[in-house]
Amino acid sequence: MNSNDAYGALKRFDEEYIPFPPFIAAANSIDANIAQYRETGLAQHLLVLGESGTGKSSLCRWVGEKYPRSVLLDRDLVPSLIVAVPPAATIASVAEAMLARLGDPSPSTGSISAKTARVITLCRGCRVEMVLFDEAQHIHDRGQVATHYMVGDWLKNLIDEMGVPTVFLGLPRLENLLQVNEQLRRRFSRRLRLALGQSDTETIDTECLQLFVTLGSCLPLRLSTGDYSWPELGRRLYFASDGRVAYIKRLLAGALRHAMETDAEQIGPTQLERVFTEEIWWEGIGALNPFNTEFKFRRLDRGNEPFERGSYKTPARGKSSC
Ligand SMILES: Nc1ncnc2c1ncn2[C@@H]1O[C@H](COP(=O)(O)OP(=O)(O)OP(=O)(O)O)[C@@H](O)[C@H]1O
Numbered sequence: 001m002n003s004n005d006a007y008g009a010l011k012r013f014d015e016e017y018i019p020f021p022p023f024i025a026a027a028n029s030i031d032a033n034i035a036q037y038r039e040t041g042l043a044q045h046l047l048v049l050g051e052s053g054t055g056k057s058s059l060c061r062w063v064g065e066k067y068p069r070s071v072l073l074d075r076d077l078v079p080s081l082i083v084a085v086p087p088a089a090t091i092a093s094v095a096e097a098m099l100a101r102l103g104d105p106s107p108s109t110g111s112i113s114a115k116t117a118r119v120i121t122l123c124r125g126c127r128v129e130m131v132l133f134d135e136a137q138h139i140h141d142r143g144q145v146a147t148h149y150m151v152g153d154w155l156k157n158l159i160d161e162m163g164v165p166t167v168f169l170g171l172p173r174l175e176n177l178l179q180v181n182e183q184l185r186r187r188f189s190r191r192l193r194l195a196l197g198q199s200d201t202e203t204i205d206t207e208c209l210q211l212f213v214t215l216g217s218c219l220p221l222r223l224s225t226g227d228y229s230w231p232e233l234g235r236r237l238y239f240a241s242d243g244r245v246a247y248i249k250r251l252l253a254g255a256l257r258h259a260m261e262t263d264a265e266q267i268g269p270t271q272l273e274r275v276f277t278e279e280i281w282w283e284g285i286g287a288l289n290p291f292n293t294e295f296k297f298r299r300l301d302r303g304n305e306p307f308e309r310g311s312y313k314t315p316a317r318g319k320s321s322c
């Protein structure tokens with residue numbers, strides 16, 4: 001494999017959307033909510049929760065590509081408004097982020113109520129049909145219960161005034177924001193999780209293996225199980241990825257880079273063991289490496305382990321495609 005082929009494959013691999021089951025379920029719900037709004041004018045809201053690396057921002061990007069902006073002579077049409085909620089978000093900063101995405105020339109000008117009014121006017125002017133709030137847990141991360149209640153109240157009024165379907169995407173703790181404000185909670189009765197492991201028919205090991213094989217088929221390399229069976233490789237992949245697409249992708253991208261360096265023609269447990277240590281967890285050696293024969297088959301979610309709750313470690317070296 002020459003390096004041009006490999007870089008081309010890595011680029012395609014990075015850009016491709018894989019329709020794994022929870023991603024499809026969320027994408028279908030979003031489509032259905034937009035279709036219902038177009039047909040009836042009714043706005044249904046959706047909460048999409050997932051640990052880091054489960055595909056929340058990718059889902060937003062997918063929506064943005066399916067319902068893209070267009071530029072008319074007198075205005076922009078923004079069918080899907082995607083807002084990344086800033087860290088330590090306040091009501092003002094959320095309104096500003098929305099105004100910026102709507103093309104307001106001076107998003108930080110004016111009182112909170114003036115900004116809110118501009119958001120609503122611009123949403124109507126730009127024919128917004130859905131608003132997606134990515135990183136919505138940032139709204140929850142600031143302040144105490146009283147603040148959460150107030151922010152929740154503002155969001156509830158904003159949602160009602162805009163009158164379009166909304167999607168809140170964030171880490172699982174985002175659910176706590178809704179617990180505080182009953183009126184907001186009622187509007188988000190539909191909740192989805194992006195993690196694998198929700199199928200009634202497949203085990204999480206099988207789902208991980210399927211995702212690995214589907215993603216692997218985008219690469220110009222053969223997948224091998226080495227001395228393991230396919231089900232055992234699936235189990236090991238689950239422990240190595242915690243069932244999150246980002247980590248499965250990182251393993252494959254790392255293995256492809258290795259294959260380029262070593263002229264290997266296949267990806268198997270030996271390569272995956274090495275990539276796990278180099279790209280996911282540098283302490284993941286021997287019994288702590290899911291691809292090693294000594295591995296003890298347990299989740300790596302204790303303190304300082306890669307899947308400790310709320311953590312998403314950046315690659316140990318080099319640029320990751322994830
Ligand atoms: N449906 C998909 N098909 C292929 N790759 C995907 C898909 N969803 C996510 N990914 C890959 O997983 C990586 C992580 O996804 P993403 O950034 O969307 O996760 P996230 O849930 O937003 O994480 P965070 O909470 O850290 O922001 C992406 O870079 C992308 O390469």
Ligand SMILES: [Mg+2]
Pocket residue numbers: 056057058134135
């Ligand atoms: Mg994200």
